Amino acid sequence: MDFDLRDLELLAATAETGSLTAAATKLYVSQPALSQRLTRLEDRLGLQLFDRAGRRLVPNAAGRRMLAAARHILAELDSAERDLRDLRDGRHRRVRFTAQCSTTFTWLPPVIRAFRHREPDAELRIETVADDAPVPALLADLVDVALVTKPDRELDRVHLTALFEDEMVAVVPDHHPWARRSHLTTRDFADARLVLYDVYDQSRIPAVPLPLPPGARPARITLMPVITDLLIEMVAGGQGATVLPNWVAAPYAASHRLALVRIGARPLTRTWYCATRPGPRPPHVDAFVEILAAHLTPAAPTTAPTGAEG
Secondary structure (H helix, E strand, C coil): CCCCHHHHHHHHHHHHHCCHHHHHHHHCCCHHHHHHHHHHHHHHHCCCCEEEECCEEEECHHHHHHHHHHHHHHHHHHHHHHHHHHHHHCCCCEEEEEECCECCCCCHHHHHHHHHHHCCCCEEEECCCCCCCHHHHHHCCCCCEEEECCCCCCHHHCEEEEEEEEEEEEEEECCCHHHHCCEECHHHHCCCEEEEEHHHCCCCCCCCCCCCCCCCCCCEEEEECCCHHHHHHHHHCCCCEEEEEHHHHHHHCCCCCEEEEEECCCCEEEEEEEEECCCCCCHHHHHHHHHHHHHHCCCCHHHCCCCECC
16 A cells, blocks of 8 residues: 555544644645545545535544554654653653544543652653554553553553543433333333444444443434543433443533433443553553552542543
8 A cells, every 4th residue: 555654644644633724724735635645546446535514524424444444553652752852861751642433531640749849850741642552552562551441452461550440320310211210121221222332333343332231222322522521411411321420421411411221230340450461560650550550549430530431
């Protein structure tokens, strides 16, 4: 497949801005030149990569797949460039950290403060990697520590420290029939309309399992960007139910008149882990892992202060 760096930058900028004009401004090129480059790229692939939604260009299925690859490659190049600068400038004591499927980091400032107090000469860098790629990023030495929960085919290649569990609950308006139930069963989801984060897009490779009881087959699933406020507003507006960690949904229950309902007779929980590469770790990485575990391990499932919401 014939790609160069400018093709990848084109995909990322167009998806981010929603238009070729804005993408051209971001990349410091002319709009006609960018349009021609996109046309040539789509001609080589034999597929369109963007659909028009109103005045915006939105990646379609082919575009989303290529965009995932582009973002991964661009992030790796950016990380390599920074690593080379660090080597050039003699900065070696750093911890690169990522959290899987994260939109909230209220727990992170205390971790940073404790780490800086203990290791004042070390640098903490928050890295952004694809939601389904924290373990590959760890193995590729793009990050040093990852907060993970979702299954990965390479989990057996990293060292895992169990931190806490959080419970997944169904979120519905307080007048919804489910609101009066003690818990939901597989059958309850048979005719359900669900609104979920787009990380659960089943066309992705690999697909992330739906946060539902085994065998549940909802009538319709609408995928939304990983923006919790947007998901909550959709549910409150009667557009469907959703499934979220209890601690994420609980603050919205009163203000948006929502009910949180247990899924299954036994809670549907997930275990969160601190993942590192196997083998000896530098002392400053060990220090960060210890501080992270100290701040997250004691938390109760319904109030777990994690930033991971996927």
